[in-house]
Amino acid sequence: MIAIKNKYTEAFEKLKKSENSAEAHALKRFQKMGIPNRKSEVYKYSNLKHFKNLTPSTEGRIPHKLPEYFTHQYLLDKHLLVTVNGVFAESLSSYEGDEDGIHISCMCDARKEFRDIVESHYNETSTEYPDAFSEMNTAFAQCGIFIYATKNAQAKKPIVMLHLGYNQPKDSLTCQRNLIVLEQNSEVELIEDYVNIDKEEAFNINHFSEYFIKQDARLKVNIYQEDSNQVHFIGNKFFELGKGSNLKVTTLNFQGEFIRNNFRVNLNGEHGEATLNGIFINGDKDHTDSRILIKHNAPNCESFQTFKGILDDQSTGVFNGKVFVAEGAQKTNAFQSNKNILLSEEATINTKPELEIYADDVKCSHGATCGQLDENAIFYAQTRGIPREKAKKLIVFAFAQEVIQDIDNELFKNFMERRLVHNLDLAEYSTHGSVQSGIKE
Amino acid sequence: MLKIENLKASIDNKEILKGLNLEVKPGEIHAIMGPNGTGKSTLANVITGRDVYEISDGSIQFTNEDLLELDPDERARLGIFLAFQYPVEIPGVTTTNFMKAAINERRRHQDKEPMKASEFLKMMKEKMKLVDIDQKFMSRSLNEGFSGGEKKRNEIFQMAMLEPKLAILDETDSGLDIDALKIVSNGVNQLRNKDNAFIIITHYQRLLDYIVPDFVHVMYDGRIVKSGDKELAKELEAKGYDWIKEEQAV
Numbered sequence: 109m110i111a112i113k114n115k116y117t118e119a120f121e122k123l124k125k126s127e128n129s130a131e132a133h134a135l136k137r138f139q140k141m142g143i144p145n146r147k148s149e150v151y152k153y154s155n156l157k158h159f160k161n162l163t164p165s166t167e168g169r170i171p172h173k174l175p176e177y178f179t180h181q182y183l184l185d186k187h188l189l190v191t192v193n194g195v196f197a198e199s200l201s202s203y204e205g206d207e208d209g210i211h212i213s214c215m216c217d218a219r220k221e222f223r224d225i226v227e228s229h230y231n232e233t234s235t236e237y238p239d240a241f242s243e244m245n246t247a248f249a250q251c252g253i254f255i256y257a258t259k260n261a262q263a264k265k266p267i268v269m270l271h272l273g274y275n276q277p278k279d280s281l282t283c284q285r286n287l288i289v290l291e292q293n294s295e296v297e298l299i300e301d302y303v304n305i306d307k308e309e310a311f312n313i314n315h316f317s318e319y320f321i322k323q324d325a326r327l328k329v330n331i332y333q334e335d336s337n338q339v340h341f342i343g344n345k346f347f348e349l350g351k352g353s354n355l356k357v358t359t360l361n362f363q364g365e366f367i368r369n370n371f372r373v374n375l376n377g378e379h380g381e382a383t384l385n386g387i388f389i390n391g392d393k394d395h396t397d398s399r400i401l402i403k404h405n406a407p408n409c410e411s412f413q414t415f416k417g418i419l420d421d422q423s424t425g426v427f428n429g430k431v432f433v434a435e436g437a438q439k440t441n442a443f444q445s446n447k448n449i450l451l452s453e454e455a456t457i458n459t460k461p462e463l464e465i466y467a468d469d470v471k472c473s474h475g476a477t478c479g480q481l482d483e484n485a486i487f488y489a490q491t492r493g494i495p496r497e498k499a500k501k502l503i504v505f506a507f508a509q510e511v512i513q514d515i516d517n518e519l520f521k522n523f524m525e526r527r528l529v530h531n532l533d534l535a536e537y538s539t540h541g542s543v544q545s546g547i548k549e
Numbered sequence: 550m551l552k553i554e555n556l557k558a559s560i561d562n563k564e565i566l567k568g569l570n571l572e573v574k575p576g577e578i579h580a581i582m583g584p585n586g587t588g589k590s591t592l593a594n595v596i597t598g599r600d601v602y603e604i605s606d607g608s609i610q611f612t613n614e615d616l617l618e619l620d621p622d623e624r625a626r627l628g629i630f631l632a633f634q635y636p637v638e639i640p641g642v643t644t645t646n647f648m649k650a651a652i653n654e655r656r657r658h659q660d661k662e663p664m665k666a667s668e669f670l671k672m673m674k675e676k677m678k679l680v681d682i683d684q685k686f687m688s689r690s691l692n693e694g695f696s697g698g699e700k701k702r703n704e705i706f707q708m709a710m711l712e713p714k715l716a717i718l719d720e721t722d723s724g725l726d727i728d729a730l731k732i733v734s735n736g737v738n739q740l741r742n743k744d745n746a747f748i749i750i751t752h753y754q755r756l757l758d759y760i761v762p763d764f765v766h767v768m769y770d771g772r773i774v775k776s777g778d779k780e781l782a783k784e785l786e787a788k789g790y791d792w793i794k795e796e797q798a799v
C-alpha cells in the first residue's frame with residue numbers, strides 16, 4: 109500500500125505543484141480510492157490489474173518529428189488538433205485560433221487567457237460521482253485541448269482531435285485532459301481519433317474530457333479508435349447539457365485490447381436531447397466496456413442510446429447503460445438499446461440496461477439482445493449464391509451499419525463504412541456507390 | 550434438368566417427405582398444389598439445401614450434379630433459385646447491395662471480374678421495370694418493413710436479376726393483389742424460355758390462368774400422389790382435396 113502511494117507521490121513531486129493546489133487535493137482523493145479492484149461494482153467486469161503497474165507520465169515533451177502519418181486525412185476541410193502522449197502539439201496541428209467565434213488553444217494557455225471560463229468549468233463535473241481515474245487525471249493532467257465556442261458561434265469545419273501515442277515508456281500512463289465549453293446557441297462538431305503510431309508499443313491512456321453545452325447549443329462528437337494492439341484506455345467523458353441543447357456522441361471501437369468508456373450525461377434544462385450511439389468489433393482477447401449514465405434532471409428531455417457489439421474469438425464486452433429520471437423530470441423520453449452478436453462460442457458479453465425513475469409521467473424503454481447470427485438470414489443469402497462465411501459477414505456488416513449510418517458527417521460516415529469493410533474483411537463488397545472522393549487513405 | 554427419386558426427408562425424427570419423385574425438364578413449368586402441411590415448402594427447402602432436414606433416402610440430380618452433396622450457395626450458383634414463401638428480412642442490407650454481392654459472387658466463381666457499376670445499374674433498371682418495382686425499395690433494408698406483396702415482388706425481382714435455370718416459387722401468389730399477380734406472372738412469362746424451368750407451388754388455380762403450367766402435381770402427405778395437366782388444377786379448385794385424401798386412404 110505504502111509503495112503504491114509512493115509511486116504516485118514521487119511522480120507528483122516532479123510536477124512541482126503546491127500542497128494546496130487542486131491537483132494535490134485530487135491526488136489525495138485518488139490515493140484514498142486507489143485503482144479499483146474486482147470488488148468495485150463500477151469496474152466489476154473490467155480487470156484493471158494492468159493499470160496498477162503504470163505510473164502517470166509527467167513528461168510534457170513533444171517529439172519534434174513524427175514518422176509520416178497520413179492514414180487519417182479523411183476530412184479535407186477541418187481544424188486539426190494533435191496531441192502527442194496527451195500534450196497538445198501546436199507544431200503538428202493546423203487550425204485557425206479564433207475562427208467563427210470558436211477559440212482553440214492548449215489548456216495551459218487557456219488557464220491564462222480564459223481564466224474565468226476555465227475556473228468556472230474545469231473539473232466541475234467530477235464531484236458528483238468521484239472516479240479514481242478522473243481524480244488521477246486531475247492530479248496528473250497533461251496540457252490538453254481547450255475549445256470554447258462563444259455565444260451563437262457556428263464552427264464551419266469539424267474539429268478533429270488526433271490523439272497520438274508515441275514512444276511511451278511501457279509502464280507510463282498518459283493523463284490526457286480536455287475542456288470543451290459551448291456557449292448559448294453555438295454549434296461544434298468534434299472528431300476524436302486515437303492512434304498509436306507504432307502499434308506494438310505501449311498505449312496507456314487515462315482520458316478525461318468535460319463538455320459543457322449551454323442553452324440551445326449543439327455538439328456532435330465522433331470518437332474513433334482502431335486496431336491498437338497495445339491500447340489500454342480508460343475514458344471519462346462527462347457532459348453537462350443546458351436547456352434546449354443537443355448532444356450526439358458516436359463511439360466506434362475496432363479491435364482495441366482494453367477499452368473502458370465512461371459516459372455521463374446530465375440533462376439539466378428542459379428540452380435537452382442526448383443521443384449516444386456506439387459500436388465495437390472485438391476479436392482475439394479484446395475487451396470493450398461501456399458504462400453510461402444519463403441523468404434526466406429536468407422535465408421534457410429526451411435521451412437515446414443505441415450500443416452494439418460484435419464479438420469474435422475469446423473477446424469480451426460489457427454494456428452498462430443507466431437512465432436516471434430525477435423527481436420532477438416529467439415527460440421524460442428515454443430509449444435504450446443494446447444489441448450484440450457473438451460470432452464465437454468463447455466470446456462473452458455482459459449487458460445490463462438499467463432504469464431508475466423518480467417521476468411518474470415518463471416514457472422509458474430499454475432492451476438488450478445477444479445472440480448468434482440468424483440462420484434464416486444466412487440461408488436466404490446462400491440461396492442467392494453467397495457463401496456461408498460471406499453471408500455472415502454481410503449480415504454483421506449490416507448490423508453495424510445501423511450505427512454508422514446514423515453519423516451525420518457524410519465524409520466521416522463513408523470513411524467509417526470503409527473501416528467497417530476492412531475490419532470485417534469484406535473488401536470485395538466495398539464497391540458501394542456511396543464511397544466519395546475527398547477521402548484519402 | 551432436375552430429377553428427384555424416392556426422396557425421404559425428416560426433421561426432429563418426423564418424416565415429412567416420404568418417397569417423393571419428380572422430374573423437370575428444360576422449358577417446363579410444373580405446378581405443385583396440395584393441402585397445408587403436406588411438405589411443399591419442405592421440398593423447396595431440401596432442393597435448395599437447407600441443412601435442418603435429414604435426408605434418409607433418395608437422390609436429387611440437377612444437370613448431372615448430385616445436389617445433396619452441395620452447399621446451398623453452390624446449388625444457387627448452379628442456377629437454382631427459391632422465391633421464399635416467407636422472405637427473410639435482413640436489416641441494414643439493401644436490396645441493391647444484396648444483389649451486387651450475389652451477382653459478383655457468381656462471377657467470382659466463374660473467374661470473372663466484378664460487374665461494372667454502370668452495367669449493374671443498367672441491369673437493375675431493366676429488371677425493376679420487368680416487375681414494376683420502385684427504385685425506393687432498392688435502397689431500403691432488404692424486406693424490412695415491406696408489405697407482404699412487396700416482399701413477394703422483391704423475390705421475383707431477385708429472380709429476374711439472377712436468371713436461374715430452375716426457379717422454385719413457393720406461394721409467391723399468396724398475398725398479392727390482382728394487379729401484382731399479373732405483374733409477377735408477366736415477369737415469369739417473360740423470363741421463361743426453352744432452357745429454364747419453373748416449379749410453382751400454389752394454393753390457387755387463379756395464378757395458373759396467368760402462368761400456364763405444363764404439369765400440375767398434387768402433393769399429399771410427403772408424396773406426389775397425382776399428376777396431370779392444367780385441368781387438374783381446375784378440378785382441385787372445384788372439388789377440394791377430399792377426394793384425393795379418400796383415394797389415398799384406400
Ligand SMILES: Nc1ncnc2c1ncn2[C@@H]1O[C@H](COP(=O)(O)OP(=O)(O)OP(=O)(O)O)[C@@H](O)[C@H]1O
Pocket residue numbers: 560561565583584585586587588589590591592601634
Ligand atoms: N423446422 C421444422 N420443425 C418442425 N416441423 C417442421 C419444420 N418445418 C416444417 N415442419 C413440419 O413439416 C410439415 C410440412 O411443412 P411444410 O412447410 O413443408 O408444408 P407446406 O406443404 O409448405 O404447407 P403450406 O401449404 O401451409 O405452406 C408440417 O407439418 C410442418 O409443421
Ligand SMILES: [Mg+2]
Pocket residue numbers: 589590591634719720
Ligand atoms: Mg409452404
